[in-house]
Amino acid sequence: MxxxxxxxxxxxxxxxxxxxxxxxxxxxxxVLHPFLKQAVNAIVSKVVSIRSGRIIVVCGPTGVGKKELVNKVTARLIELAQPKLLSNKGCIPVVNVEASAPDSRNFNFPKLWSSALKIMKEPMLDKKVKYINEVTINPEGELVVLSKIKKGDMREVLENALRYRQSSALVINEAHHLLRVTNENDANWEVIKSLANNSQTSIVLVGTYELTTFLEDLDKSFTDQVSIVEFPRYSHxxxxxxxxxxxxxxxxxxxxxxxxxxxxxxxxxxxxxxxxxxxxxxxxxxxxxxxxxxxxxxxxxxxxxxxxxxxxxSGHRSMGMLKSITDGERKMAKIGGCSDDRNGHVY
Known part of the structure; x- marks a missing residue:
């Protein structure tokens, strides 16, 4: 040339x-290259064809192009939702949000839920309240029902918003941040599982190979709800x-x-x-x-x-990245029971 x-x-x-x-x-x-096309097709296929409430974990090395992957998946899901959009102007086919790195011991889920709701332009977020009845006993020993107003639970608000807006997927980018908390991973998986089930929306967790650490320890009860897509690099x-x-x-x-x-x-x-x-x-x-x-x-x-x-x-940084990537690839191969040809995998 x-x-x-x-x-x-x-x-x-x-x-x-x-x-x-x-x-x-x-x-x-x-460049819409082969591995990008394969990953997009795999994710979209899982979102539109599997039963509602599934969790899709997308792993790949740092620098593989996950931001563009999310953009392509979003565009495809919006395209597929055109008939629904014609009949329901309030439909939001897909919601993309980024998980910020935690600055404390616990991941800030309420902040993530609020960010997603703002992206959905959910009205009057600061006015959301929940009405509850509390049963207590008065000094005379009688049962009394007290009505209380409680600030709305942002996760519950998001679950309702996703369901009523007929969203097919909530995509959480940089999802390794969401699970990067010592001794909290089981609880965090439960939060994601609950969100998927109650919203009847697929949750797509997009992150680096750090996610493999959590997949290795995943409780067997989750295996029927989790699908894994690898977005790999090109091997020399x-x-x-x-x-x-x-x-x-x-x-x-x-x-x-x-x-x-x-x-x-x-x-x-x-x-x-x-x-x-x-x-x-x-x-x-x-x-x-x-x-x-x-x-x-x-x-x-x-x-x-x-x-x-x-x-x-720098060459030093390149060598550090190579070690991180190859470690992640080995874990990914172990999880999926796949060979080392790195042709792109769906588990």
Whole structure:
């Protein structure tokens, strides 16, 4: 593949546009690669075809592109819900929320539920109350029923909102934060199970391989409610995956609005790109975004090794990431009883 205009993947008129427009174009460009398509199809299939109230756990390495996975799943579920949306204008097909890292011993579930309800634009959240009757005995020994007003339970409010809005899925990204609490994991699983059952909505937990730690210890009573989808990286040990990852890099470079493509860099030293991304497409895109910004600042006609060198992660960080990823892959293989070919798995 050469550097001619005919081999550029972007509209050539972008070369006459502003730096901001070119940066936005490349920033928005996504390669719908095989592992991304497989994971999207697996998750959507489980959401729409299994009985309500199931929990779907999606695991993958840091940098694999989970944010884009969530975006694609959301778009597909909204597309599938079009008939429902025509008959029910209040329907919210899917709700996406991110779990923040806990700053104390216990995960802040009420904050997560409130965030989801705000995304759903649930009205008058601060006015939600619950009416309860409390039976007590007065000084005369008589039973007395006292009516009380209690601040609404945000989980119960969310359960009702998901059910009445006919949501097919609640997607919780960065879900490893939700379960990263010592000695609280069983209780937290119970919370998620209760939410799924009472809302009659699929709960999709998307996170890193840290989730495998909790899956290993999962109580057997949960196994009929939990499905597992792996969103893996591309392995350098599988020829077809190496070829696919190389093509992904080339697609990104062809869509980088510069006068000449830099695909020769890939052909000259593919393993340079692999070393600092470890086969993770999200990490690759983040690196290329930074390198492209630098090339634009330099008013360069093409991306160079210098731009890549100045924006890559350190070798030390790369080695740390590799250990974390391979540990997670081994745990994932153990949980699923799968082989090590890393072709993408659904359990």
């Amino acid at each position: 050469g550097d001619s205009v005919g081999n550029l993947g972007f509209p050539v008129e972008l070369l006459d546009k502003s730096v901001l427009e070119r940066r936005e174009y490349f920033g928005d460009y996504i 040990e599988v020829k077809s995956q190496i070829e696919t990852f190389g093509n992904i890099i080339i697609q990104f470079l062809r869509h980088m609005p510069l006068e000449k493509t830099a695909v020769a860099l890939v052909k000259h030293d593919f393993m340079y790109f692999y070393k600092y991304t470890l086969g993770c497409v999200g990490s690759l895109k983040g690196w290329l975004n930074s390198a492209y910004d630098l090339a634009l600042q330099d008013q360069a006609v093409t991306l160079t090794k210098k731009h890549l060198e100045e924006t890559r992660i």
